[in-house]
Amino acid sequence: EAEVAQSPRYKITEKSQAVAFWCDPISGHATLYWYRQILGQGPELLVQFQDESVVDDSQLPKDRFSAERLKGVDSTLKIQPAELGDSAMYLCASSAQGNTEAFFGQGTRLTVV
């Protein structure tokens, strides 16, 4: 069964260091989402791609976060420098064209110490 792949599953980093997460969506899915989920809360959209173009990054803290999906397939989310408040689960999801379900990866649990 096709699934969204994310790595790493867990990441511990020191404050002010750089950290990067990788996502490989389901093959053929044009839409890719990066969400941040703080424990006990719902997913919060950070950035949304349609193919290789960013269509929504209104909630992305652009002073420290960046995201790219260069060939319209896999994607990288980077944080530099990491802050204590960035500790959260980072979820990647993808969906096919149109208004339909999003498939989520297992997420990357980030702990900033």
Next chain:
Amino acid sequence: QQQVKQSPQSLIVQKGGISIINCAYENTAFDYFPWYQQFPGKGPALLIAIRPDVSEKKEGRFTISFNKSAKQFSLHIMDSQPGDSATYFCAASVLSGGYQKVTFGTGTKLQVIP
């Protein structure tokens, strides 16, 4: 306008009972309403979804009831089991500017006790 309000925040149900989670929305342009189930340490997984042209959809023990005029929808879990203990998120989405915009509810933590 884009907000989806979910209640209750947490729910404890006895095994065999009915779990009911409610969501309300404002944006009448939403036209796809999925429910996601999330276990600790995992990503959300689609449980069941409905479009506004039907008032109810049932899949096994899970039913979505949809009230378009009231702008409300709910998830019913019949014969709740301990394995159903998870966090449930409702969501609503719309095609806007050619791409899908998804808004999630705040989540309901369900605990089913034996």
